[in-house]
Amino acid sequence: MDMESLTIFCAVASELSVTQAAARLGRAPSSVTTRIQQLEADIGAELFVRTNKRMALTAAGERFLEYAQRLLALAEEARHVVTGGREGGTLRVGSMESTAASRLPALLAAYHARHPATHLALSTGPSRPLIEQVRTGLLDCAFVALPPSFGGGALEELGLASTAVWREELCLLLPASEGQVRSAMDVRTRSLAAFPQGCTYRGIAEEVLGVAGSTQWQVQEMSSYHTMIACVAAGACVTLLPASVLWLSDAPATLTTLPAGEIDTVLVWRAGFDVPAFQHLLAQVGEAAP
Secondary structure, three states: OOHHHHHHHHHHHHHOOHHHHHHHHOOOHHHHHHHHHHHHHHHOOOOEEEEOOEEEEOHHHHHHHHHHHHHHHHHHHHHHHHOOOOOOOEEEEEEOHHHHHHOHHHHHHHHHHHOOOOEEEEEEOOHHHHHHHHHHOOOOEEEEOOOOOOOOOHHHHOOEEEEEEEEEEEEEEEOHHHOOOOOHHHOOOOEEEEOOOOOHHHHHHHHHHOOOOOOOOEEEEOOOHHHHHHHHHOOOOEEEEEHHHHHHOOOOOOOEEEEEEEEEEEEEEEOOOOOHHHHHHHHHHHHHOO
């Protein structure tokens, strides 16, 4: 179970094709197949299901993938730390979609200009899954909005540290037909466009609109704010989003907005994570915070 075998396994797991993984790695397909077979023999379990030249991860392969990614990341982190940052390394950053769109472009561009040797790997998702990925080591840090259930000390109990970076003004976006509405409880539309469960903003929207326990409300799960805004413009639903995201969109001026409070965007990381690439980001964040 050496680093090269883990790298090959992760490439095949990503491509689900020996041929494509071999091309990506610059290796012969036969050598990739051999290394996968050797890895499976070493572990004592099949990692892939092979049927009609198609591949899929087995249940064991899916579990092993997480460990393989963490082992490779730990090896790269070790090289980065012992060289004092001379080896640029990879910094795996998680973010909410809204923050990635409205806040991170300038921050990450400035970071790259100062530390071009460090590779920034950005992934997006709802806050709760991002927090869990930081806790388990799949991510080095993440920009999230803490759910109300994360009271004082909740992050510390998970072994995480945090710092508030930006204060976001939240707003409800309503169809043009709701132009006379002045309160969230007066909204007549009964469909909410939101990210999947685990999104803090979705939880806030459900609380503000009284969705929980109501048989009238429907929640339409979507994967982007562009889609949510389009559905609101079509009169099909309402949504909640940061004002900073709304300002970047081309939402029709006829749509109605209602204030829905404020919330901090927080950077979270594992306590004691003293890696140069991350410390550089933390310093950059300190400059960006108001």
